Amino acid sequence: xxxxxxxxxxxVQAGGxxxxxxxxxxxxxxxxxxxxxxxxxGKEREFVASISWSGxxxxxxxxxxxxxxxxxxxxxxxxxxxxxxxxxxxxxYYCAAEVVPTYRIVTGQGDFGSWGQGTQxxxxx
Numbered sequence: 162x163x164x165x166x167x168x169x170x171x172x173v174q175a176g177g178x179x180x181x182x183x184x185x186x187x188x189x190x191x192x193x194x195x196x197x198x199x200x201x202x203g204k205e206r207e208f209v210a211s212i213s214w215s216g217x218x219x220x221x222x223x224x225x226x227x228x229x230x231x232x233x234x235x236x237x238x239x240x241x242x243x244x245x246x247x248x249x250x251x252x253x254y255y256c257a258a259e260v261v262p263t264y265r266i267v268t269g270q271g272d273f274g275s276w277g278q279g280t281q282x283x284x285x286x
Contacts, residue, residue, distance in 0.1 A: 163187045163258045163275045170254060170280030177246050177284070183239040183256030183277055191234035194259040194267045197241045199252035199282075206255070206270065210241065213266045224250075246284045253279040 169181040181197070196211035210230040212218045218230050229242040239256050259267060260274030267273070 163190070163193070165256050165258060165275055165277035167254065167256050167277040167280040170282045172283045172285065173246055175247055175284055175286050178242070178244045179246065179282060181241040181243070181254055181256075181280060181282075183241075185237045185239065185258065190232075190237040192262040192264075194263065194265070194272070195230075195232060195239045196257045196259075196267070196273055197230060197239075198255045198257060198270065198273075199250075200255070200279075201249075201252040204252075208268050208270070209254070211266060211268055212239070214262065214264055217266055219266050219268060243282070246282075248284045248286045251282060251284050253281050255279045 164187045167183045192214050194213045197209040198206050199209050200206040210220045212230045227245045231240045256277045257273035258275040
């Protein structure tokens with residue numbers, strides 16, 4: 162099992178930027194796909210972005226072109242750079258680690274077995 166701790170959330174005005182780090186510990190980090198999900202009040206948790214062990218990435222349509230997912234395997238840290246933020250990006254953001262290494266891009270919540278506690282992002286208009 163891997164432990165994940167997100168940070169970097171906060172209050173930002175529309176059009177602003179935030180960078181969310183997610184620190185991992187407990188197992189080999191580099192071989193697992195990692196992802197970011199978010200949950201807005203009253204809504205289900207949704208996929209935001211994921212990155213494979215090799216660095217290939219994919220994004221939801223709602224954040225494509227504005228958000229960038231990256232990973233530093235040496236530091237065992239996952240990142241989400243969020244630019245041009247909109248009020249509808251307001252949510253609790255979670256990072257997640259793949260259940261078992263599959264060496265492919267994964268996007269489904271069922272593919273991820275370890276979750277952080279979440280960090281709140283609030284975008285004001």
